[in-house]
Amino acid sequence: MARNTPVEAPPPTVVRLTGLVMRTLFILVLVVVTARVSSPQVEHLRSLYETPDDLIRVVLGFAVCVWLIVNIFILPRDAAGYRTWFYLGFLILPLSILCAYVIW
Numbered sequence: 001m002a003r004n005t006p007v008e009a010p011p012p013t014v015v016r017l018t019g020l021v022m023r024t025l026f027i028l029v030l031v032v033v034t035a036r037v038s039s040p041q042v043e044h045l046r047s048l049y050e051t052p053d054d055l056i057r058v059v060l061g062f063a064v065c066v067w068l069i070v071n072i073f074i075l076p077r078d079a080a081g082y083r084t085w086f087y088l089g090f091l092i093l094p095l096s097i098l099c100a101y102v103i104w
Helices: 013-037 045-049 052-072 079-103
Strands: none
Touching (some): 013 052, 013 079
């Protein structure tokens, strides 16, 4: 007895590439914002050991940046993921760039 499971069609190439670019750019903007926010308050890195707050902020920021960069290489597994990034990317990418501009 065969199941009536719908077969998901792959997304068009334009949707797939645009969704992938939107996702990558959004994650890169998040890396930039995280690196900027987690940078130490004092200009040189030697002062990290003087204030534990800065040390914790830099270590957590570094861990988040590494995690985000790793996620750039983990691609969506289904066609819906590419479609979601395609449609959602047009909304959240300009907002994230605006947020990065304001933070900088």
